[in-house]
Amino acid sequence: MGVKEMFNLVRVPSILILGLVYVTYVLIGGVVFWKLEGDLGKKDLSQLLQNKKRLFTSYSCLNQEVLEDVAQVVQQASKAGLSLKSNQTTNGFWKFTSSAVFAATVVTTIGYGNMSPSSTTGQIFCVFFALFGIPLNVVVLNRVGKYILALERNISDFLEGKSGRKKCTRFFVHLVSYICGSVLFFVVPMIVFQLNEGWTYSQAIYYCFITLSTIGFGDFVADSNPDKVYADWYSVLMASWIFFGLAWLALLINHSIDILERLNNYFKQRLSGEKPDEESGSAEDNDTELEAESKKAPITQ
Numbered sequence: 001m002g003v004k005e006m007f008n009l010v011r012v013p014s015i016l017i018l019g020l021v022y023v024t025y026v027l028i029g030g031v032v033f034w035k036l037e038g039d040l041g042k043k044d045l046s047q048l049l050q051n052k053k054r055l056f057t058s059y060s061c062l063n064q065e066v067l068e069d070v071a072q073v074v075q076q077a078s079k080a081g082l083s084l085k086s087n088q089t090t091n092g093f094w095k096f097t098s099s100a101v102f103a104a105t106v107v108t109t110i111g112y113g114n115m116s117p118s119s120t121t122g123q124i125f126c127v128f129f130a131l132f133g134i135p136l137n138v139v140v141l142n143r144v145g146k147y148i149l150a151l152e153r154n155i156s157d158f159l160e161g162k163s164g165r166k167k168c169t170r171f172f173v174h175l176v177s178y179i180c181g182s183v184l185f186f187v188v189p190m191i192v193f194q195l196n197e198g199w200t201y202s203q204a205i206y207y208c209f210i211t212l213s214t215i216g217f218g219d220f221v222a223d224s225n226p227d228k229v230y231a232d233w234y235s236v237l238m239a240s241w242i243f244f245g246l247a248w249l250a251l252l253i254n255h256s257i258d259i260l261e262r263l264n265n266y267f268k269q270r271l272s273g274e275k276p277d278e279e280s281g282s283a284e285d286n287d288t289e290l291e292a293e294s295k296k297a298p299i300t301q
Contacts, residue, residue, distance in 0.1 A: 097235035104239050107133035110216035114224055144247040185245040212245045
């Protein structure tokens, strides 16, 4: 049996192990969420049923049909971004600034769900806009991530020439980059959202991660409270934060993928009894290739 055949035999169990780890991780997450949120969800349902009975008792003219009509009006007002606390009319969600932020959430696949096109023309345009916008967004973010990586490499090379320690210098530069990125894209926005939206710090940091990871549940959405008047700069700041934050987080996720690949190669070699080869340095080689490509990239588009 040749080396290639032996490698293929080793690779199959590695894939199975990774699949088992993945499924186990998802199932553990499901169990944790079930235990944390399941009982709370039952309490919320019972509380809602009690509130419904209280409404029927307090307002004798209210019946099930009227309650459904009121709920529909509230739902439509919430979808349109209108406040029910006053009789004043507002521009709703579809202002230019909020529409631009919505376009950004489409191409970045965040998709909060708090606003969506309701006209047939708008829905068709959204399909084609996303069809071309999502690949364009991936290309642009990839390019920005390469330039950020090249900047880190240039700083690392400069400090390496001064200190003469390659591994320690590179680790220090990456660590400082992660800390600065965390402060710039998580801590500072957390404070801004807490002041402007009235959220708690935990809700604000939760919203930051859910947004930048493109999960986008939509339970918390900045610049969408109809009872608040937001400045135009707030939407511009949000769009800029989303774009550069996605680029930084994508770079961080790529580094995490490299670490997982190194661990996968290490355990695969341990299982097969092989000595560590140069494959474990693939992440560093990929970074070097990205740096070279980013230096070749033209500055002007």
